[in-house]
Amino acid sequence: MTSTIGTTAPAPAARPIVTPPGLASQVRTHVWRNVKHIRRMPEMLADVTFQPVMFVVLFAYVFGGSINAGVNYREWLLPGIMAQTMTFSCFVVAVGLTNDLNKGVIDRFRSLPISRASVLMGRSISSLIHSSIGIVVMAGTGLVIGWRIHEGFTRAVLGFALLLLFGFAMIWFGILAGSALKTVEAVQGVMFTAVFPLTFLADTFAPAANMSPAWLRTVAEWNPISSLVRAIRELWGNAAPLAPDSALPLHHPVESTIIWSVALTLVLAPLSIRAFNRRTSD
Amino acid sequence: MTLHATPAPYRGPAIEAEHLVKRFGEMTAVDDVSFAVPQGSVLGLLGPNGAGKTTTVRMMTTLSRPTSGTARVAGHDVISDPDAVRRSMGLTGQAATVDEFLTGRENLRLMGSLYGLSRREMTRISDELLERFSIADAGDKVVKDYSGGMRRRLDLAVSLIAAPRVLFLDEPTTGLDPRSRVELWSTLRELVADGTTLLLTTQYLEEADQLADRIIVVDHGRIIAEGTPLELKDRSGAAALVITVSHAHELVAAQALLASHVREVHVDPGARQLTAPVEGLADVMRVARVFEQSEIVLDDLGLKRPSLDDVFLHLTGRRAESEESADDQAAEPAAVMEEVR
Numbered sequence: 002m003t004s005t006i007g008t009t010a011p012a013p014a015a016r017p018i019v020t021p022p023g024l025a026s027q028v029r030t031h032v033w034r035n036v037k038h039i040r041r042m043p044e045m046l047a048d049v050t051f052q053p054v055m056f057v058v059l060f061a062y063v064f065g066g067s068i069n070a071g072v073n074y075r076e077w078l079l080p081g082i083m084a085q086t087m088t089f090s091c092f093v094v095a096v097g098l099t100n101d102l103n104k105g106v107i108d109r110f111r112s113l114p115i116s117r118a119s120v121l122m123g124r125s126i127s128s129l130i131h132s133s134i135g136i137v138v139m140a141g142t143g144l145v146i147g148w149r150i151h152e153g154f155t156r157a158v159l160g161f162a163l164l165l166l167f168g169f170a171m172i173w174f175g176i177l178a179g180s181a182l183k184t185v186e187a188v189q190g191v192m193f194t195a196v197f198p199l200t201f202l203a204d205t206f207a208p209a210a211n212m213s214p215a216w217l218r219t220v221a222e223w224n225p226i227s228s229l230v231r232a233i234r235e236l237w238g239n240a241a242p243l244a245p246d247s248a249l250p251l252h253h254p255v256e257s258t259i260i261w262s263v264a265l266t267l268v269l270a271p272l273s274i275r276a277f278n279r280r281t282s283d
Numbered sequence: 284m285t286l287h288a289t290p291a292p293y294r295g296p297a298i299e300a301e302h303l304v305k306r307f308g309e310m311t312a313v314d315d316v317s318f319a320v321p322q323g324s325v326l327g328l329l330g331p332n333g334a335g336k337t338t339t340v341r342m343m344t345t346l347s348r349p350t351s352g353t354a355r356v357a358g359h360d361v362i363s364d365p366d367a368v369r370r371s372m373g374l375t376g377q378a379a380t381v382d383e384f385l386t387g388r389e390n391l392r393l394m395g396s397l398y399g400l401s402r403r404e405m406t407r408i409s410d411e412l413l414e415r416f417s418i419a420d421a422g423d424k425v426v427k428d429y430s431g432g433m434r435r436r437l438d439l440a441v442s443l444i445a446a447p448r449v450l451f452l453d454e455p456t457t458g459l460d461p462r463s464r465v466e467l468w469s470t471l472r473e474l475v476a477d478g479t480t481l482l483l484t485t486q487y488l489e490e491a492d493q494l495a496d497r498i499i500v501v502d503h504g505r506i507i508a509e510g511t512p513l514e515l516k517d518r519s520g521a522a523a524l525v526i527t528v529s530h531a532h533e534l535v536a537a538q539a540l541l542a543s544h545v546r547e548v549h550v551d552p553g554a555r556q557l558t559a560p561v562e563g564l565a566d567v568m569r570v571a572r573v574f575e576q577s578e579i580v581l582d583d584l585g586l587k588r589p590s591l592d593d594v595f596l597h598l599t600g601r602r603a604e605s606e607e608s609a610d611d612q613a614a615e616p617a618a619v620m621e622e623v624r
């Protein structure tokens with residue numbers, strides 16, 4: 002090609018003015034993208050639809066008969082499965098983030114004049130949407146098998162709000178895992194060997210009070226998921242009477258859930274942001 | 284910092300690298316690289332695998348922090364004002380980073396809205412880009428169903444959504460078929476004619492030759508040569524005419540015939556090949572006509588241009604991809620590191 006060096010630079014052509022949008026608009030764009038993904042791949046929702054519905058059926062009809070929860074087992078079970086679904090929001094975030102990191106999508110975003118936080122915030126919100134779809138499906142399934150909320154509107158809403166709050170804390174764990182682990186397979190490995198059992202080692206599917214040896218019961222009762230489940234069961238009128246010798250958090254489940262969620266966020270947020278920054282700088 | 288409504292026209296170099304160094308642990312990937320690219324011109328960064336091209340581009344596009352040194356894009360420093368750099372440039376990385384689960388159009392919209400383009404502008408520019416990169420028909424198809432070359436073209440289109448004044452392309456034509464490659468070259472020329480400054484990395488001398496005003500050859504993180512394509516080619520030897528004779532017994536006759544039309548002839552009897560330095564295609568045509576009128580049967584007759592390999596051979600005294608370090612007597616520590624690896 003003929004060189005134009007040395008001559009004056011050509012007059013710049015009309016170019017659209019780049020005025021980076023505000024943070025809210027950036028986040029909205031990321032959420033738009035992630036929701037598109039869900040719409041293109043509805044099978045992504047399997048973890049919050051088929052899987053929990055299968056658990057409902059399994060536990061309500063197969064194991065339920067032999068589990069004594071002290072109240073109607075199906076009503077007692079449903080908040081447990083909802084809490085499990087919400088806990089898995091960390092999985093959704095981690096897989097999405099790892100994929101984006103590995104495919105260079107995050108690098109592309111980092112080359113744009115946008116806030117780095119917007120990517121993570123977009124992921125978090127999409128993941129809460131993802132999990133909330135699961136909660137709606139669970140509620141629908143629950144209504145079919147006889148679960149009801151026996152308390153007023155405010156307490157019902159408070160229960161859902163607690164679920165979201167806990168989901169928010171779990172998202173930080175997802176960002177941590179997604180940033181620290183290199184592959185989707187590794188993320189799946191950690192989730193299935195660590196998080197999955199933790200959702201069972203709680204007052205979710207079988208009463209923690211019946212677990213033995215005693216230390217196992219202690220662990221289960223101190224598990225933040227147990228506080229969450231107990232809190233929404235009480236708020237919705239699905240709870241069984243509490244064993245008097247239960248661990249402290251279960252005596253104040255709503256407060257404990259809030260404290261757990263805030264504490265987890267305070268610990269995990271800086272760690273996960275550091276892991277993300279480290280992963281995206283070389 | 285505010286967004287200047289009427290930017291003072293910046294007339295300095297569009298891209299400047301100042302003693303850029305990047306170390307990964309013990310390994311020096313980029314070793315004291317400095318250059319400047321005038322506005323509206325094209326710089327080709329040429330080098331073999333592992334030369335440090337991508338690392339250099341990543342530092343200049345704020346994706347990777349230099350170990351030392353700095354770079355400026357459109358006058359903005361990558362370290363002290365990365366956001367201004369990001370507003371001024373577009374990047375297409377070495378690996379396609381388009382979103383597989385969005386359509387081509389949605390990919391453009393994703394980036395466009397992150398740049399803050401209005402919906403109207405976005406639609407107009409998207410249509411234009413899809414057309415320009417010959418993916419208009421596939422604009423509403425999910426990228427998962429695109430071929431590799433279509434993805435690559437979309438990737439490039441996406442990096443042009445905000446019409447950046449400075450464009451970084453890391454091996455833009457890798458994975459494109461010859462036609463798409465030529466089409467892309469002409470698209471890039473149009474951009475440059477519109478005043479865009481282009482930095483592209485490549486492993487192919489021909490590509491740098493086609494597009495670049497200046498070429499920087501890097502190896503082991505260091506600049507080993509710099510100049511216009513012509514200068515570099517002159518330094519790496521002229522083009523050669525290569526003739527392969529069909530029958531060994533006609534080799535001598537062919538040599539005699541050829542010798543009467545060119546300055547000198549080398550003979551490789553084993554390969555039944557004759558090689559002669561020539562100026563260009565005109566010489567080849569001339570010789571072809573001569574042989575057409577003779578009785579000598581040829582397997583092949585063609586022009587062999589200096590390849591990147593030849594440039595390398597010439598500049599470094601070793602093959603571009605060679606692993607063994609052989610006799611680099613006073614090699615820099617960085618080079619030694621790399622060779623040992």
Ligand SMILES: Nc1ncnc2c1ncn2[C@@H]1O[C@H](COP(=O)(O)OP(=O)(O)OP(=O)(O)O)[C@@H](O)[C@H]1O
Nearest residue numbers: 283307312330331332333334335336337338339377
């Ligand atoms: N994140 C990293 N960590 C460690 N080493 C790295 C990293 N990125 C690049 N390198 C090393 O730095 C050197 C230069 O790599 P770079 O990707 O810049 O080369 P390149 O010229 O782009 O090569 P190619 O033509 O293969 O794309 C290589 O030896 C590579 O292994």
Ligand SMILES: [Mg+2]
Nearest residue numbers: 336337338377
């Ligand atoms: Mg590279």
